Amino acid sequence: MISLKRLIFIIFLLITSPLLSMPAFSAEAQPVEQQAAVSAAESGSLTHQMWRNIMLGNLKIEADHTAVDALILQGNIPVTYEYVATLMRTPNAFGEGPACIVCHSSNDPKRSYRGLDLSTCEGILRGATEAPVKPAIVPGEPMKSRVVQKLRNNRMPLGVSFLAPIDTDTINGIKNWIDAGAKEDDNFKNTILPLFSTPKAFGSDVACISCHSSFRDPPSFHGVNLTSYKGIMKGAFSKSNAKLGKPPVPIVIPHDAANSPLYQRLIENRMPPGIGPNDESDHPNTHLLMRWIEQGAWCK
Template identity: 65%
Template sequence: MFKAKNVIRIGKGANAVLARPLSGIPLAIWAFSLTFALALGSTAAQQTPPPNPHSPPPTSVTHQMYLDMKLGTLNIHGDNAVVEALVLQRDIPITYDYVATLMRTPNAFGEGPACIVCHSSNDQLKSYRGLNLSSCEGILLGATEAPANPIVIKGEPFQSHLIQRIRNNRMPLGTPFFAPVDTDSILAVKDWINAGALNDENFTTKVLPLFVDPVAFGSETACTECHKSFRDPPSFNEVNLTSYDAIMTGAFSKTRKKQNLPGLPIVVPSNAEASPLYQRLTTSRMPPGTDPGSPADHPNTLLLMRWIEQGASCD
């Protein structure tokens, strides 16, 4: 086993694995996980007989991992494989200790400073938004500067503002971090939503044309360049901003329709702050400096989401 340019190689020949350690996971633990898994499952890629229905159940998660690899049902490959295969798929409890490590680790969710550099106190004179990410209590309390709001909704990672800020890029892509959020165009969208998001003359003449204007929201790309149909591709997240009905249909409508579910709303009438459409026009991805082209689902982000999904326990 050796390390070069933050990449480790474990095993020999065709069975070797190249992997890059994750932020917040010590190299020794990372390497041990892969070495142990490979040692147990060196024949995982080969055809093996189905499990014996009369075999005793696994006695531990380690035993289960061994059985899965022996049967070829656990495949470990790629940078994020260990987290996905050994943690997320097995619903291993995520402790607050690990979450605390993430908040203190630079580049934990993408290139940028540690979260607690900017958010370490509920005092709004010392910490942006009066947000304290240096303790579990602070995370659950949320932002204290007006408008005060929680950043974690237990059991609902996608509804939690903390996850939204880590995953979601400001729109349109390429908008500078310090671009104003109170321009006439943005306020027009905000006022339309807060007035009930009606399909009226104001929407038709003042709001809808903004989505086809390449300079309306601080970039040089019209919203409809990336959001013009219910298919992905060509429209990211199956968002369609070409008409009132399309906007109100929401995101992932085509995919969710197959599951007899409505699209995810991007507009919450009378509540711009809760509307993803307005949020994406005004909030930049955290931490500052994260490349908008970097993957939204960094392994550490997935672990943070799982912690919230499991109830955001402080234990």
């Protein structure tokens, strides 16, 4: 039976047979596949670059997800706003759930949740207009863009209901502690720290330290350690980022609970509504949206 690679090669020869006559290497010196790959590279087009990488074993396409990475992200193909606009209008674009514009289609908070308009490029760049006003996009910074965070970050603890209240005594306790400066005082030791080891403290049977009790991932997700003041204030990815020469990612910003991931994760649901906590956060469309933001989030 003919292999997929051989079949691709035969199709390529039928379409671009003149490439075989290009004087890259002699027929006696190189296999015909490598001759075509080298000649293809000299043409400079994306198609020929892709062909060269396939033939030389530098590109392996196994499924839709890897295809997006290999063909678009690695190929540096610009992601246009037209595609982003399509994503915002398409159900299940980022995982099972309604299209984004069903809930976010106006900057009027009386018509659209948070006054967020995802139906136009200008609306996306404007962000939420309901207090507290927050941008949805930080051009050039996908990981700092709230629209990406909302698509990727699960509400904590895992399994808590989408409609669970966000103003409980325990959640407000975390908020007030951070806004007061996040100090290692008696309030922290006697009231705040025990919450992380208490099941049902934040609406789930799972205690926070069941998943976040070490600086290493695994066993502790994102290297978040909620067993001590030092661990909480060190933040996420302290071990892995240290190997890369990067600082940890803070999860507590003293005096600013609204922008502290520790508090955000207790009150903000992952989008779209209905997506399960086990659904992967690295959906290919999310990566394409991130690339658009990385490229500058241009409205063109």
